[in-house]
Amino acid sequence: xxxTEQTTLQAFLIALAQLETTLLEDLQQDIRQIGDDLNKQPxxxxxxxPELVTKHAQLNDLYKTARLNLQREYQTxxxxxxxxxxxxxxxxEPMAITMLTADDFQAxxxxxxxxVKDSKDAFFKTLQAAVSVTxxxxxxxxxxxxxxxxxxxxxxxxxxxxxxxxxxxxxxIIQRLWQEGKINTTKAGIFGTIFPFLRPKKRPSxxxxxxxxxTLTSFGYFDLHPVIKVS
Amino acid sequence: xxxxxxxxxxxxxxxxxxxxxxxxxxxxxxxxxxxxxxFKPQKSLGFWLWAAIQxxxxxxxxxxxxxxxxxxxIELKLxxxxxxxxxxxVAFLNASTEVGTLSLDIKPVYDFFIGxxxxxxxxxxxxxxxxxxxxxxxxxxxxxxxxxxxxDYLEDYFLCDVSLSSSVKQEKQDQLKQVQNKRPKEEKVKxxxxxxxxxxxxxxxxxVLKKFQCSSxxxxxxxxx
Numbered sequence: 511x512x513x514t515e516q517t518t519l520q521a522f523l524i525a526l527a528q529l530e531t532t533l534l535e536d537l538q539q540d541i542r543q544i545g546d547d548l549n550k551q552p553x554x555x556x557x558x559x560p561e562l563v564t565k566h567a568q569l570n571d572l573y574k575t576a577r578l579n580l581q582r583e584y585q586t587x588x589x590x591x592x593x594x595x596x597x598x599x600x601x602x603e604p605m606a607i608t609m610l611t612a613d614d615f616q617a618x619x620x621x622x623x624x625x626v627k628d629s630k631d632a633f634f635k636t637l638q639a640a641v642s643v644t645x646x647x648x649x650x651x652x653x654x655x656x657x658x659x660x661x662x663x664x665x666x667x668x669x670x671x672x673x674x675x676x677x678x679x680x681x682x683i684i685q686r687l688w689q690e691g692k693i694n695t696t697k698a699g700i701f702g703t704i705f706p707f708l709r710p711k712k713r714p715s716x717x718x719x720x721x722x723x724x725t726l727t728s729f730g731y732f733d734l735h736p737v738i739k740v741s
Numbered sequence: 742x743x744x745x746x747x748x749x750x751x752x753x754x755x756x757x758x759x760x761x762x763x764x765x766x767x768x769x770x771x772x773x774x775x776x777x778x779x780f781k782p783q784k785s786l787g788f789w790l791w792a793a794i795q796x797x798x799x800x801x802x803x804x805x806x807x808x809x810x811x812x813x814x815i816e817l818k819l820x821x822x823x824x825x826x827x828x829x830x831v832a833f834l835n836a837s838t839e840v841g842t843l844s845l846d847i848k849p850v851y852d853f854f855i856g857x858x859x860x861x862x863x864x865x866x867x868x869x870x871x872x873x874x875x876x877x878x879x880x881x882x883x884x885x886x887x888x889x890x891x892x893d894y895l896e897d898y899f900l901c902d903v904s905l906s907s908s909v910k911q912e913k914q915d916q917l918k919q920v921q922n923k924r925p926k927e928e929k930v931k932x933x934x935x936x937x938x939x940x941x942x943x944x945x946x947x948x949v950l951k952k953f954q955c956s957s958x959x960x961x962x963x964x965x966x
Contacts, residue, residue, distance in 0.1 A: 735849035
């Protein structure tokens with residue numbers, strides 16, 4: 511792997527970890543294909559990355575910024591004659607394959623960075639920072655969604671409008687909160703609100719941006735108003 | 742069977758804080774629901790959930806904090822403690838318990854269930870009530886009558902209400918005078934509507950609207966059942 515290819519791959523992973531919207535299924539498939547190619551024919555994968563990022567505006571911006579930052583960081587390290595972590599380099603490819611072939615790129619990135627501790631490698635440090643900043647942003651948005659739903663049941667469209675976010679972002683947060691059992695559709699009734707853990711694990715089959723109303727469950731409510739607080 | 746009979750007097754005492762709290766909370770509920778003219782508590786699932794919470798929470802709290810579970814001798818002190826907890830239940834709710842760095846607060850649990858109860862009441866009542874008051878305003882605006890007859894009736898209504906103190910009666914008379922002098926008519930109608938919403942008992946509402954010459958169509962639509 512040449513230094514340029516390495517930077518390309520690293521910037522791509524950082525950009526994916528920072529993405530705030532859900533990618534279209536086609537684009538996700540293309541990314542998984544890059545993950546497969548990386549395993550079988552790496553040069554093809556490196557060629558595909560710059561082309562793929564141009565298909566998504568936010569991904570493209572994040573990729574360019576990450577690339578610039580990495581280049582700057584590596585130049586500083588070379589100038590200061592710091593040794594670039596060998597273990598970091600060695601771990602990059604399998605890590606990239608794991609992340610790119612996963613169903614949820616961000617969740618996988620989060621799992622991967624928690625395994626690497628005290629790395630001095632610029633890439634790992636940037637990836638760790640990206641993951642924690644993205645997580646903090648997502649938590650803040652999830653909190654504002656829960657606050658909005660506490661007042662009144664809302665649709666994805668309502669939430670996007672009220673909280674000034676894109677429907678994609680609202681959908682992604684709703685998906686996360688639904689998986690955590692903090693929200694439910696209003697059709698679930700009081701029983702579903704009080705006992706969210708008793709609902710089927712499967713996501714409701716029909717979620718419409720403008721017709722499906724979501725409401726807080728007991729989990730969501732007690733997340734906002736905890737019974738036990740640590741002072 | 743004997744064991745259950747042994748427990749009965751204690752259960753009777755434990756229920757006291759629940760009943761006291763239920764009575765106190767009833768005042769709050771009637772105040773909150775005074776703008777819902779068609780609200781029939783006995784037919785509302787939300788109301789029964791609300792009542793159950795108001796009853797159960799103080800009972801559970803008393804059971805936990807008092808020595809009643811050890812079946813002590815039944816003395817006046819125990820009964821007064823039960824009464825005290827019922828009266829001071831809201832204060833108990835607002836107090837949090839500190840254990841080391843942890844703070845335990847049961848109010849969110851109570852608020853969660855009360856919130857569900859109010860949500861159920863609001864789900865059934867809000868749309869119909871809003872339509873009703875909107876229709877009343879439209880009728881009063883489109884009516885050719887100058888609302889004087891209705892306002893005269895309200896003046897008598899307040900004078901005859903023995904539950905009002907003389908100062909409150911005077912306050913109501915002053916409000917009526919202000920409403921009478923309001924211009925244009927739309928403003929006057931809004932003030933009349935607000936006066937009716939805030940002051941008229943639900944069972945007297947249709948009579949009051951008749952005095953304001955609301956159409957029989959409107960009255961039949963909302964009060965026929």
